[in-house]
Amino acid sequence: MNNRTIDNRYRVPPKTKIDLDKWDPADHSAFDGDKDAGEKAANKLNKRLESLQELLYAEGKHKLLIVLQAMDAGGKDGTIRHVFDGVNPQGVKVASFKQPTPEELAHDYLWRIHKQTPGRGEIVIFNRSHYEDVLVVRVHNLVAKDVWQRRYDQIVAFEKRLAEEGTTILKFYLHIDKDEQKERLQARLDEPDKNWKFAKGDLAERALWPQYQAAYEAVLSRTSTELAPWYIIPANRKWYRNLVISQILVDTLEGLDMHFPQAEEGLAEIVIE
């Protein structure tokens, strides 16, 4: 598995009309091996990610923003748990975006988002994001059409500004199909430890599957840019999803050409009594 293969298969080129029916959520073609081998490969990448994150933190120069979006049960939480397993929590932050509070609603929709973006040396993972404002908001008509229609361009401009000011942005849409969602929601009902993840409202959202897919297609078609690309990650197989995302993160961080800060002079002569 290498970056070029992944980019060719899963990265959405700017201004490309996306039809999600043509993207196989069960694809695992960029890796030549089974689940066991895939998990081993992901573990190796995870160790590499630990070191790269430490370097990012130590250098204190770059900022990395990772956006995760998916349908309910699409695997956002599992991705964060697995891909960042063992990574030093200092310097890595997860920002989860729920239904906006009254205070957040009193501001423009990017207000709460901007506050959570990474500073130098930081990695921030968005568990849901500003894209909810053209997804759930669009599907449920929470604002007028002309208001959400404008937001695609606003989002592109917002991300461009972040990128030009030194933020590396990666956006992952975890692509599952409706059968897979059914299985995962059913598991949340069947397994007591998972009950807390089930909300009755999830069924109403599931009934809106086609509307959500259309809203995602608009997002992917209109907001993937060179500076802030979308990747459509086949996510029916959790091991493959984790592997592809880990590989993209490692390749991206390696591409940043980071260095540990210059050590103070004369360290070699120091004797600690």
Ligand code: AMP
């Ligand atoms: P969960 O991720 O399962 O905790 O659910 C969070 C809920 O908040 C989801 O149903 C999202 O669609 C919803 N949500 C997130 N952002 C927004 C937003 N900007 N407007 C309305 N609902 C939102």
Ligand code: MG
């Ligand atoms: Mg939920």
